[in-house]
Amino acid sequence: MSTLLEVSGVSKTFDGFKAINNLSFRIGRRELRAVIGPNGAGKTTFMDIVTGKTRPDSGTVLYGDKGQSLLAMSESRIAQAGIGRKFQRPTVFEDQTVRENLTMALDGSRGPFAVLWSRATREAAHRVAELAGEIGLDGTLDRKAGELSHGQKQWLEIGMLLAQNPKLLLVDEPAAGMTPAEREHTTDILVEAAKTRAVVVVEHDMEFVRRLNCKVTVLHEGSVLAEGSIDHVTADEKVIEVYLGR
Template sequence: MSSLLEVSGVSVSFDGFKAINNLSFQIGARELRAVIGPNGAGKTTFMDIVTGKTRPDSGRVTYGTKAVSLLSMSESRIAQAGIGRKFQRPTVFEDQSVRANLTMALKGDRGPFAVLFSRTTRAQAERVADLAAEIGLSGTLDRKAGELSHGQKQWLEIGMLLAQDPQLLLVDEPAAGMTPAEREHTTDLLVEAAKTRAVVVVEHDMEFVRRLNCRVTVLHEGSVLAEGSIDHVTSNDKVIEVYLGR
């Protein structure tokens, strides 16, 4: 399987502390991957590097079939190239309807003014309806986003990212603060999304990771400690020692 994203020998230090230490990581074009590790393992810094927020001191980060370097690209260029990121706290337009949030997010010139002052085409309306169905919010299209539950806001934000049709989706701790039913729906949503794009899920909740039923990468002190199925990594002595606790 050819890689969509390849991180090779990447290191970055902050005030002498090596946050990422000779990290290598790759993911295929239609793959779901969970990234786990203790606090300070480098999970957030890894995402910051891929999205252009942090520049590494050394190493390579290439993306796409032509293996273009992400290191010379701005954050906005990286987003336009098809890399979407969902942060832990949902950021949606609370005063706007679910429909307006999804419409604004559609690929193309859909900034707030474009949405307010232009008519939505039939194709756009259909795409919004499809996205709402995919994320499980069809019944809430005309509600204000601020009225949604925490879990529903998370789904709306995932829907807004999917509206931009990214080829790589980075999702930070999606299960945090969710009810068991919401977590189950989130699992289904991410598994479905990974059928058409690469999805990297950074998560602490091991039960949630187990339900994703995907390859797991364990980070520790800024590099890969173990990789494989959830059963493989959770039976690894080093992983047990540094992460799961004896």
Template sequence: MSTLLELSGVSVSFDGFKAINNLAFQIGEPEMRAIIGPNGAGKTTFMDIITGKTKPDEGRVLWGEKSINLIGKSESMIAREGIGRKFQKPTVFEDQTVRENLAMALKNPRGPFEVLFYRKSAEGAARIEALAEEINLTEQLTRKAGELSHGQKQWLEIGMLLAQDPRLLLVDEPAAGMTPAEREKTTEILVEAAKSRAVVVVEHDMEFVRRLNCKVTVLHEGSVLAEGSIDHVTQDPEVIDVYLGR
């Protein structure tokens, strides 16, 4: 497994508060990784730095085989490099059908002429069917996205990101607000996605993390506190201190 993304010596302060403090992190391709940590540990800022939303004060964020430094690159350029991000609140086009949402997200040439003359290709249709199956929405393809349950909207958004064929998928608290059955299906969707790309899941729900059955990185005060299997990190005395505030 080759390293896809590597952060080294990354720090960022907001009004004198160090949100990220000399952070080192790397993930390979394909790989699933869970990121846990108490509120204020720097989990969101970590994702903001990778996606170009926040520029760190120091450090490097290296991407891909050529070790391109992502720092200073625009959010849209980083997205084109193959980094997709799913926020906590699903953002889907409520008035469009599930099929239309997936069609809009498909990785197609985006120039003005291509969009103007884009024809629904057989290839595109087949890709939409495959995506719908992957995200458990085959039966919902003709429904408007606004009619879906909260969990189904989350799946649709994951599907829209997968349609862009990212090499790295950052997913923020996917289990929040889901029924147990939806959570289980979400686990399956993410585990399947991680067979062919890197997937980073930021999550509070420890049972959900356990089911992902992957390496876990614990963040605390903007740095990596511990790393390893879920059993390894949850038995770490420092992690117990931080989480239970002993």
């Protein structure tokens, strides 16, 4: 599998606390990867570094065919290069309909003027309908986003990110606060999305990670503690000790 993202020897210290400690791992081009670990393991800092929010003290982060350094790029340039991030709390335009939210997010209409003056072309309308189908919101296109359930808002935000056609999607704890049925549907959305791009899911919920059925990277004290299938990592003595608290 060809590499899309390569993190090598990355370290970051905040006020004497080493949040990331010589972190190295790779993500493939069309791969679903789960990143787990206890609080303070470095999961959020890792995402902050990849998206340009935080600069590491040392190491390299290379992305894409030509191995571009993400550390030389601004947050907006990284987003334009095809890296999308979904935070824990859904951020959607609550007063706009599901259709309007997805239309605003469509690739190519990022500028405010493009959004204001664009006429909903047939192509855009078709893509919006397609996205709504992918995230399971095709029956809610004309409902205001504020009326959706928590789980539906999470799906809408994932749809808005997919509308921008990212090559790498970072998703932070998507299962938090969801019903079992919503979590099942979220699994389906992420598994499907990873068929055409890389999807990295940062999660605490081990059952949710098990359902994703993908390679798992366990972080502890800012570096990789174990890597492999969920069965492999949950049977690892070091993981049991630090993560499962036994």
